[in-house]
Amino acid sequence: MEEWIEQLQNSVNTLEKLKEYINVTPQEEEGITTLNTQWGTTPYFASLMVRDDPNCPIRKQVVPSVKEKENRYGIPNYLIWKENRATDEIRPDSIARQYFDRIAFTVTDVCANYCRHCFRKELVVDRDLKLRMDVEEGLDWIREHEEIRDVLVTGGDPFILSDERIEYLIRKLREIPHIEMIRFGTRTPIVLPHRITQSLMKVLSKYHRVPLWVNTQCNHPNEITEKTAQAVYDLLSCGVNVGNQAVLLKGINDDVESFRKLHQKLLTVRIRPYYVFYCEPAPGIDHFRTPVEKGAELIRDALRGHTTGLAQPMYVIATNIGKIPLMPDYYLVDKNEKEYTLKNYKGEITTLPNIPD
Numbered sequence: 001m002e003e004w005i006e007q008l009q010n011s012v013n014t015l016e017k018l019k020e021y022i023n024v025t026p027q028e029e030e031g032i033t034t035l036n037t038q039w040g041t042t043p044y045f046a047s048l049m050v051r052d053d054p055n056c057p058i059r060k061q062v063v064p065s066v067k068e069k070e071n072r073y074g075i076p077n078y079l080i081w082k083e084n085r086a087t088d089e090i091r092p093d094s095i096a097r098q099y100f101d102r103i104a105f106t107v108t109d110v111c112a113n114y115c116r117h118c119f120r121k122e123l124v125v126d127r128d129l130k131l132r133m134d135v136e137e138g139l140d141w142i143r144e145h146e147e148i149r150d151v152l153v154t155g156g157d158p159f160i161l162s163d164e165r166i167e168y169l170i171r172k173l174r175e176i177p178h179i180e181m182i183r184f185g186t187r188t189p190i191v192l193p194h195r196i197t198q199s200l201m202k203v204l205s206k207y208h209r210v211p212l213w214v215n216t217q218c219n220h221p222n223e224i225t226e227k228t229a230q231a232v233y234d235l236l237s238c239g240v241n242v243g244n245q246a247v248l249l250k251g252i253n254d255d256v257e258s259f260r261k262l263h264q265k266l267l268t269v270r271i272r273p274y275y276v277f278y279c280e281p282a283p284g285i286d287h288f289r290t291p292v293e294k295g296a297e298l299i300r301d302a303l304r305g306h307t308t309g310l311a312q313p314m315y316v317i318a319t320n321i322g323k324i325p326l327m328p329d330y331y332l333v334d335k336n337e338k339e340y341t342l343k344n345y346k347g348e349i350t351t352l353p354n355i356p357d
């Protein structure tokens with residue numbers, strides 16, 4: 001049997017199995033036994049958890065917490081609001097639209113790791129929202145909408161689908177003349193790097209008119225291993241670009257050191273930071289959320305000037321009207337008819353002439 005399927009079949013999703021990897025605290029045990037939720041991870045990702053540290057950044061993303069029962073700030077029916085499912089435009093359940101030229105295409109609700117902070121929690125983790133993830137219906141809609149240039153295949157995790165299903169999806173999308181690029185959002189390079197097999201590489205490989213892009217989700221430097229490096233290298237060697245979409249998570253990566261190390265370490269395994277998302281106001285994840293300004297402060301204090309521009313993600317808040325950038329704005333201190341006054345990351349000041357229009 002292929003190793004990645006074995007990993008999925010041996011999912012660490014019971015208290016007994018979890019105890020093989022960590023010393024479970026009474027609070028964690030209460031979360032596991034009292035929440036009615038989908039949870040679990042791969043044996044590989046579980047092995048990266050720190051046995052005796054309840055604050056381990058990986059553990060907090062994996063083990064259900066009683067705090068998920070609290071919901072002061074979450075927006076009810078979050079996905080319906082966020083993905084514009086209550087608008088006049090009639091779309092299949094699988095298509096989420098916020099932009100003119102691109103859409104998110106949800107093809108599965110299965111994941112290798114059920115992230116506790118998932119903004120699709122209602123669909124993927126709590127499973128109280130039922131959507132029809134009919135691929136044919138989605139493909140028909142995309143075929144009929146010639147303004148769509150860019151399809152973002154998402155889930156759940158689309159790389160949990162079989163090689164045959166992935167091959168079929170890519171082939172059908174590439175047959176549509178107006179599709180110029182295909183993106184996959186998958187956490188497999190991080191939580192299940194074994195998924196990038198020789199046979200999947202065959203499916204993704206070769207030069208094509210319509211390129212493939214992968215964006216993964218890595219939130220803490222501890223999630224990056226030699227196996228990640230190999231999986232990313234294999235994807236790149238198929239002509240697939242690999243980016244990262246981190247989520248800003250309280251107590252996990254909202255300190256300067258973890259945030260900087262995360263972005264530096266991503267580059268050491270050839271992953272290009274793309275976005276850092278503000279943790280969305282989905283129900284039951286209040287405990288992961290920071291103030292909105294936090295992400296911009298971290299970019300200012302941990303990244304900009306402190307490390308290469310290649311390590312700079314864009315900090316955005318994902319809303320029902322699209323992603324809104326919230327980058328730090330300390331650079332331009334002053335401007336008059338003669339000159340601009342600019343400030344760098346150390347607080348040093350310089351001036352540049354202002355050229356009239």
Ligand SMILES: *Cc1c(COP(=O)(O)O)cnc(C)c1O
Nearest residue numbers: 096097098099102103104152323
């Ligand atoms: C995030 C998202 C996209 C892609 O946005 P980019 O900024 O192009 O990466 C497209 N559609 C929906 C519904 C999204 O949530």
Ligand code: SF4
Nearest residue numbers: 111114115118156187
């Ligand atoms: S892999 Fe993505 S969709 Fe799946 S639980 Fe994690 S954040 Fe949610």
